Amino acid sequence: MGTGAKQPRDAEPDRGTLVTPSAEFPPLGPEERAALGRIGERWRPPRRPDELPVDPALGRRPTGPTPSRFGRLTPIDMFTVEEPGELCATGPAHEPGSRVGRALTRLRRALFGPPLSSSAVIYERMRKLVALPILSSDLLSSVAYGPEAMLAVLVLAGGGALGLSLPLAAVLVVLMIAVGLSYRQTVPAYPHGAGSYIVAGDNLGTTAGLTAAAGLMLDYVLTVSVSIAAGVSAITSALPRLTSATVLIGVLVIAVLLAGNLRGVRTAGNIFVLPTYAFVAALIALLLVGYARAAGRGFAPAPPPPVAATQGLGLLLVLRAFSSGAVSMTGIEAVSNAIPAFRPREWRNARTTLSWMVSMLVVLFAGLIGLIHLNGLAPRANETILSQLGRLTFPTGPWYAFLQASTALILLLAANTAFNDFPRLLFFMARNGHAPRRFLHLGDRLSFNNGLVALALAATLIFVAFGGHTASLIPLYAVGVFLAFTLSQAGMVVHWRRHRDRGWRRRLVLNAIGATLSGMVLLVAAVGKFAEGAWLVVVAVPLLVLLASRIHRHYARFHQALALHPPPPGGAAPPVPQGPGGAAPPVPHAPGGAVEGEELPQEVRHLVVVPMARLNRASLRALAYAASLGQPTLAVHIAPEDAEADRFREQWRAWGDHLRLETIVSPYRAVIGPLAHYLEALHASRPELTLTVIVPEVVLRHRWHRFLHSRAEQRLRAALRALPGVVVTSVPVHVPE
Numbered sequence: 001m002g003t004g005a006k007q008p009r010d011a012e013p014d015r016g017t018l019v020t021p022s023a024e025f026p027p028l029g030p031e032e033r034a035a036l037g038r039i040g041e042r043w044r045p046p047r048r049p050d051e052l053p054v055d056p057a058l059g060r061r062p063t064g065p066t067p068s069r070f071g072r073l074t075p076i077d078m079f080t081v082e083e084p085g086e087l088c089a090t091g092p093a094h095e096p097g098s099r100v101g102r103a104l105t106r107l108r109r110a111l112f113g114p115p116l117s118s119s120a121v122i123y124e125r126m127r128k129l130v131a132l133p134i135l136s137s138d139l140l141s142s143v144a145y146g147p148e149a150m151l152a153v154l155v156l157a158g159g160g161a162l163g164l165s166l167p168l169a170a171v172l173v174v175l176m177i178a179v180g181l182s183y184r185q186t187v188p189a190y191p192h193g194a195g196s197y198i199v200a201g202d203n204l205g206t207t208a209g210l211t212a213a214a215g216l217m218l219d220y221v222l223t224v225s226v227s228i229a230a231g232v233s234a235i236t237s238a239l240p241r242l243t244s245a246t247v248l249i250g251v252l253v254i255a256v257l258l259a260g261n262l263r264g265v266r267t268a269g270n271i272f273v274l275p276t277y278a279f280v281a282a283l284i285a286l287l288l289v290g291y292a293r294a295a296g297r298g299f300a301p302a303p304p305p306p307v308a309a310t311q312g313l314g315l316l317l318v319l320r321a322f323s324s325g326a327v328s329m330t331g332i333e334a335v336s337n338a339i340p341a342f343r344p345r346e347w348r349n350a351r352t353t354l355s356w357m358v359s360m361l362v363v364l365f366a367g368l369i370g371l372i373h374l375n376g377l378a379p380r381a382n383e384t385i386l387s388q389l390g391r392l393t394f395p396t397g398p399w400y401a402f403l404q405a406s407t408a409l410i411l412l413l414a415a416n417t418a419f420n421d422f423p424r425l426l427f428f429m430a431r432n433g434h435a436p437r438r439f440l441h442l443g444d445r446l447s448f449n450n451g452l453v454a455l456a457l458a459a460t461l462i463f464v465a466f467g468g469h470t471a472s473l474i475p476l477y478a479v480g481v482f483l484a485f486t487l488s489q490a491g492m493v494v495h496w497r498r499h500r501d502r503g504w505r506r507r508l509v510l511n512a513i514g515a516t517l518s519g520m521v522l523l524v525a526a527v528g529k530f531a532e533g534a535w536l537v538v539v540a541v542p543l544l545v546l547l548a549s550r551i552h553r554h555y556a557r558f559h560q561a562l563a564l565h566p567p568p569p570g571g572a573a574p575p576v577p578q579g580p581g582g583a584a585p586p587v588p589h590a591p592g593g594a595v596e597g598e599e600l601p602q603e604v605r606h607l608v609v610v611p612m613a614r615l616n617r618a619s620l621r622a623l624a625y626a627a628s629l630g631q632p633t634l635a636v637h638i639a640p641e642d643a644e645a646d647r648f649r650e651q652w653r654a655w656g657d658h659l660r661l662e663t664i665v666s667p668y669r670a671v672i673g674p675l676a677h678y679l680e681a682l683h684a685s686r687p688e689l690t691l692t693v694i695v696p697e698v699v700l701r702h703r704w705h706r707f708l709h710s711r712a713e714q715r716l717r718a719a720l721r722a723l724p725g726v727v728v729t730s731v732p733v734h735v736p737e
Contacts (some may be wrong), residue, residue, distance in 0.1 A: 002159070020440055023431055025438045028564070042567055044602045108444075125343040128353050133276030135338055136357040138331030138417035140280065141410045143364045145230045146328025147372060148385040153321035158309035161317075162378060164733060168322050169369040173362055175517050176329055181356030182489050182514030183336050184351055185507050189495060191347035197336035197425060201432075203491035203498070207545065210434060214544035215483035216333075216425055218537055220418035222480065223330060224459035226252050227418075229382075229468045231411030238389045238404045246468040251460055253412045261419040264445035275674035279398050279410035280360065282403045287367040290393045294374045302376030323478050323525035328365050330481045331414075332358065333488065337421040352693045369445055411427040415459070423451025433555035434548040478525035479537040482518050489515035499529035567600070581683040606631035607682070608692045610659075611716065615651050618733040622696035623659065625731045631692070635661045636678065640669045671712060676719040683725050690725055697730040 028036065099481050109115075126134065150168060154161045196216055201209020211438060228250045235245045311317055335354040342349040368389070377388050386407060394400040427448055429435035443449035492511040496504040526534055608626045612619050612635050626633045636654075639645035645663040666674045685689055695713040717728050 023427070023439070023482055033566040035566040038566040039564065039600065041487055042600055044600065049051050093598040110175050111259060113264065113445055119374060120514065126341055128349050128356075130273060131335075131338075131342060131349070131353050132356055133273045134420060135334040135353065135417055136247075136331070136360070137276050137414040137467070138334060138408060139329070139357055139361055140276065140331075140364065141227060141230075141414035142330050143283070143329045143361065143368055144234070144384070144386050144407050144411055145226070146325055146365065148379055149327055150321045150325030151372070151385065152379045153317060153324050154319070155307055156309070156311040157313035157317055159304040159378060161309075161313050162304045163373070164318065164321070168318070169366060172320065172325050172328065173366055175326065175521065176332070176358060176362055176365070176511075178330065178517055179332055179485060179489070179514045180354065180361075182492065182511045183333060184354055184358075185510065186492050187336055187346045187351045187489065189492065190336070191339060193339050193424075193428065195338065195421075195425060196333060196484040196491075199490075199491040199495070200487040203494035204487065208487050208491070210545045210548045211541060212484045212487040213425060213434070214541040215480040215487075215537075216337075217422065217544065218480035218540060219330065219484060219485055220422035220425070220455060221458045221462060223418040224254065224257075224415035224432070224455065225463045226327075227411050227414035228459070228463060229466075232468055233384060234387065234404055234408040234411055237383045238401070238408075240382070247464055250364055250463050250468045253318055254415070254456055254460050256358050257413070257415055257419055259722070261416065261452050262443065262447055262449060264443060264447050275406065275409035276400075276415050278406040279363075282406040283364050283368070285399065286390065286393055286403060287364075287371060290371045290375070291367075292388070293393070294371070299374065301374045302391065304376045304378050307378055319524045320528040323528055325522050326377070326525070327478050327483065329485075330478075331417050332361070333484060334417045334421055336488075337424060341420070341424075358682065381450060387712060409513075411718065418459075419452060420457060422455040423448030426451040426454070429548065433552045433559075435551060437555075478529070479522065479534050480541070482522040482525060483541065485518035486515055486522050489518055605686075605689050606692060607686075607689045608633040608694060609679060610635045610694050610696075612636065612648075612661075612696075613638075613671075613712070615655060617650075618696040618698055618731075621733055622694050622731040626692075626694045627659065629692075633659050635659050636675065637663045638666050638671045638675055639663055640666055672715050672719050676723070679720065679726060680723055683723065688726070690727060692719060692727045692729065695728065695730045697732045699732045699734045700717065702736060 041648045147165075147169075151162060151165055152162055154168075173286050186199060190202075196212035197209050200212040231253070232246050232250050235249065236246060242249065335357065339346050339350045342353075368386075370387060372385060375389060375392055377385055377392075379385055380388065387404060390400045390403040394403065423439070426435050426439040430437050430439040438450050439448065439454075441448070441450060489511045493508055493515060496508040496511065526538060530538070604628075608629060608631050609624050610619075610622050610633065612623075623633075623635065637645070637648050639648060642665060645665050649661065649663060664674055664678060679693065680692060683689065693716075695716060713730060717730075720726050720728050
């Protein structure tokens with residue numbers, strides 16, 4: 001179990017990445033640090049900072065603390081002193097206080113494992129042999145459906161058109177090599193993460209970066225949906241009676257993938273290593289045996305089955321077939337996005353892994369296309385073409401079952417590449433303010449839980465909406481993938497022109513070739529498959545860009561509103577004069593006239609307001625707490641009629657009339673509305689005042705007891721939240737039963 005222990009600061013390694021638990025807490029910039037110092041110079045605290053009634057280091061135990069509801073450990077034992085002025089929360093300190101909470105915690109740890117300390121983030125890295133199956137599962141698995149997607153378009157022109165698969169495959173191999181080499185030199189240029197979002201945004205501008213990010217997000221969501229659909233199709237090809245359960249099987253697999261990735265990077269890697277290597281071994285065996293048999297007959301190709309043409313063989317159909325086959329390249333960018341997930345040196349290990357991936361992709365893709373051509377196979381509606389090839393190559397023995405099982409596993413687990421990269425992309429976007437900041441948070445197992453859950457939900461929605469049919473999802477796939485490819489490579493062209501390192505011209509030409517070829521495929525896919533569903537992606541990309549821009553605008557205004565500004569010149573603030581009765585005279589607004597702009601204690605002027613329903617132990621404790629603050633205090637009672645107002649004032653006088661009471665008659669029996677408007681009117685009459693509303697709150701032990709009470713304090717808190725210059729706090733009274 002993670003205990004929260006940390007490495008010594010002087011021994012902390014150079015992480016080489018900004019993917020750390022501290023990303024949620026960005027440091028102050030130079031201007032804000034300077035403003036903070038100037039504000040501190042004028043700070044006038046009411047007492048010395050060390051004048052506290054307790055020891056904040058929990059070092060003194062005058063009465064011997066007793067165990068609390070958290071367990072047998074005392075609350076003090078849950079913290080250890082790391083260094084002067086700093087405590088560290090141990091494992092038991094993270095336990096919830098309720099029985100239900102502790103039971104849910106035990107269940108979560110049984111499913112996902114014990115929490116990892118923040119210092120373990122450096123060790124949640126992948127070595128090359130583990131990174132290869134995790135990051136290549138999407139790329140390598142695409143050869144199970146990419147060739148079939150290309151042949152499914154060619155066969156529309158009849159069986160004779162299948163011969164075009166060889167030249168189209170040759171062009172695709174050139175494209176794979178060009179894009180692979182382009183990304184290979186992108187990795188060392190951006191060693192902290194070379195994703196399309198970062199590269200395009202850094203070199204082509206924010207809009208281009210967001211466009212690439214939108215394409216990648218759609219790519220990752222569709223990767224999960226398409227991979228799961230293809231994997232379920234492999235299962236139903238071998239076991240046709242399971243066809244009716246296609247959607248259910250796919251949803252269950254997505255849930256399993258989510259659970260596996262919530263256990264952390266290393267654990268997920270251990271889960272997904274064997275299926276990827278088993279699939280590669282099965283395909284290599286298929287190619288070796290298949291080509292050995294083809295050599296026995298002199299490599300003479302078998303004629304394809306007669307298929308009636310439903311469309312004419314034209315340029316548009318050929319281009320559609322080419323773009324369909326190009327989906328075999330999906331996942332080639334995974335390594336560049338996940339550079340921080342590698343062990344040091346990150347970029348060198350990432351580049352080596354990328355080289356292995358592209359080499360294996362070229363061999364498997366070209367080998368399968370050639371073997372399919374030699375055997376004269378054509379797509380069928382009820383069986384994948386890889387299954388047909390397996391039956392021909394392995395007519396007897398267990399090898400066909402091994403091929404189908406490994407294919408199903410790799411296709412189902414290929415979605416893991418998206419589970420690895422999608423949350424990381426959202427992390428980088430959130431760091432720049434283009435996505436919700438909750439995506440910066442690392443979960444118990446140092447995984448991006450919020451991003452993982454978001455991906456699983458989006459992929460499940462698309463998978464269910466399309467009924468788990470691979471053919472229906474493929475047209476949506478290529479546009480987002482090659483949009484990101486094109487912008488990333490175009491961004492690298494600009495990068496080399498700016499930096500002009502040694503050999504920059506050669507690198508620029510290589511990236512320019514990759515950008516040109518990727519752009520051509522993007523154009524072909526967008527035009528050729530527009531009516532088949534690519535229009536959804538064409539529409540979704542600008543909408544996602546607009547959404548990210550609006551999120552960034554919100555965060556920009558948010559940070560501007562909370563940014564530190566130096567106080568106006570004039571030296572230290574003079575002592576605060578006291579008015580009659582100890583009340584402070586009014587002071588001007590904060591600089592700029594902004595409400596809630598006080599940053600110095602001597603600038604804050606208080607009025608404490610205590611709403612009262614009746615005089616009981618809860619309300620008297622709230623009054624005592626308010627009076628103890630030493631600030632002007634006003635009690636307010638809302639009465640439904642004059643008789644109740646008179647009765648409450650008589651009780652108030654019996655108490656002693658120690659504080660000012662204001663009664664408000666509400667003839668329509670509403671409480672929250674009149675009270676909120678009254679407080680708003682008070683603040684409008686003296687805008688420089690900070691109204692502190694102290695609400696008595698009864699805390700009930702059992703949840704079902706809450707339905708027996710009005711819970712007016714919560715409704716009041718919600719009503720007052722929108723009022724500026726109003727602080728709402730509650731004084732709890734716990735009911736033991």
